[in-house]
Amino acid sequence: MDQNQKSGTVILCGSSGRLGSLILKESQNHPYPFQVYAPSRSELLEKITQQKDSYWLLDVTLPEGTESLVDFFLQNPLQKKILKGMIIGSTGHSDILLQKIQKLSESLPMIIVSNFSLGVMALQEILKASIDKDFKVIDLLKSLGFLSSLVEVHHIHKKDKPSGTAKSLAHAAQISFEDVVSLREGEVVGDHKLIYSREGEELSFQHVAHDRNIFAKGALKLLERAMEQEFKPGIYESKDVFLKNN
Ligand SMILES: NC(=O)c1ccc[n+]([C@@H]2O[C@H](COP(=O)([O-])OP(=O)(O)OC[C@H]3O[C@@H](n4cnc5c(N)ncnc54)[C@H](OP(=O)(O)O)[C@@H]3O)[C@@H](O)[C@H]2O)c1
Known part of the structure; x- marks a missing residue:
């Protein structure tokens, strides 16, 4: 494939944070085969609702950011139509949030990764x-x-x-x-x-x-592998992505 040809879209949530900004920088400095959009917190829902083509969400906000995203898709089921799946990299989820993630996973692939290394x-x-x-x-x-x-x-x-x-x-x-x-x-x-x-x-x-960049590189490698595959709704972990089709 032409290195500049992009085969998919990712919306990165939390791009102003320590981890999110490294992911954004890494995605800009290396030829990943997908387009990364990095809306600010205030632009995020607008970007999601205006999205026309299928896409993945990579969430590296904090638990409260994850919860508001999960709530949004639970309350607006039509918005999930072109969403291929969600990769959640935030940590420290409450029991209530875990229940909501479980609920959303009945209709959407949810890949939960507490460590992208x-x-x-x-x-x-x-x-x-x-x-x-x-x-x-x-x-x-x-x-x-x-x-x-x-x-x-x-x-x-x-x-x-x-x-x-x-x-x-x-x-x-x-x-x-x-x-x-x-x-x-x-x-x-x-x-x-x-x-x-x-x-x-x-x-x-x-x-x-030793280097925070391993999380950014690991997150983008995981995305690349996830986007090559089709997932049924459910909860997945990183090994399910890396070992699928092997
Ligand atoms: N999976 C992994 O490998 C890995 C590695 C390191 C860290 N983590 C986890 O990833 C998360 C982020 O870590 P970090 O060090 O990057 O944190 P951080 O520097 O505090 O950044 C948090 C990001 O989340 C956004 N945010 C916070 N609350 C939000 C909300 N309610 N709605 C939408 N966006 C919100 C912030 O946006 P604003 O700029 O607008 O505040 C910022 O972009 C933490 O849970 C951390 O434990 C995971």
């Missing part, structure tokens, strides 16, 4: 594989006397605690959210460490995000 996606799958299979590695660790803990460190501006990624990793590793230690320090991009320790030894899985 490809490394975190891989780590989640490694952890899930260690409890899903017949040979349960986590049970083995427990029976050997290892205690588990999860520590996450982020920048001081981060609003939710524990982080969405820590919740996903804790879920995958069967650790309760109350046992997650959350630290907020300086400008740390993101550090998640799952530790199994017993007297005299320690085993750990760690993901360190």
